[in-house]
Amino acid sequence: MNGDSDREIAIFTQALKISSQKREAFLERSCAGDEELRRKVEALLKAHGRLGTFMEEPPSGEAAD
């Protein structure tokens, strides 16, 4: 379980550093046929693309500005 968690995080973190053209090949290689893992990482990468300031403000910071 912990190994799975580490692997998922490591692949996600590494994928962020790779240009989008090379990402596909990187995921193919590092997920090595584990479709479940690949699906998870791809969803995370997609979410990362629309993070914006999500959770960057303190939880009650809505009235700060």
Add this chain to the structure above:
Amino acid sequence: MNSCVAIEIEHPQNPDGAGRTDELSSAKRLMTHMSDATVMLAAIEAGDPKAAEQLLVLVYDELRRLAASKLAQEAPGQTLQPTALVHEAWLRLVGDQNPSFKDRAHFFRASAEAMRHLLIDRARRKQTQRHGGNYRRVDFEEVDLAAPSADDHLLAVNEALDKLSVEHPVQAELVKLRYFGGLTNEEVSQVLGISVSTAKNYWTFSRAWLLNEIDG
């Protein structure tokens, strides 16, 4: 919510009795709590599982008190700043007794969890009020009625965080410390015993994970 945590949120015990503001008793209370916190930290370090829960209740009580007085002093719309509250609680409960590195870690874990309870409880109450509850302003929960979406957002994050803690417990702990406890990357990395760059990676991962969970 963490299952090992049982805080009386709806009717917090106030050992001083309601409305008592006598300075002497307040100072006495604080001194008692200071030594309580120190004793609890030592007990946690010694492996006493009950001490962690006791510390959590103590910290919750102190944070709640601080939050109430902050919100009473300041303008309407004022929000709670976890960073300021947690560090003030630290000074008040542990102070400059030169605590060990491990004591700091235990304290910040407890205060992040307490702050989470406090903010979630507050968001739930405000949500209940908006859905036909009464608007009698008797406590700090009622003082600052923020935009509904902010509370809904907070509750959604909290719910997703419970799921994150099942799949990625360390990362969920990091989110609690950083988001609810208001700790910096440096402080979080010390508490969790990881490097600052790992803490940053975990934070990015967790935000993406939570956002995907909320509206993926």
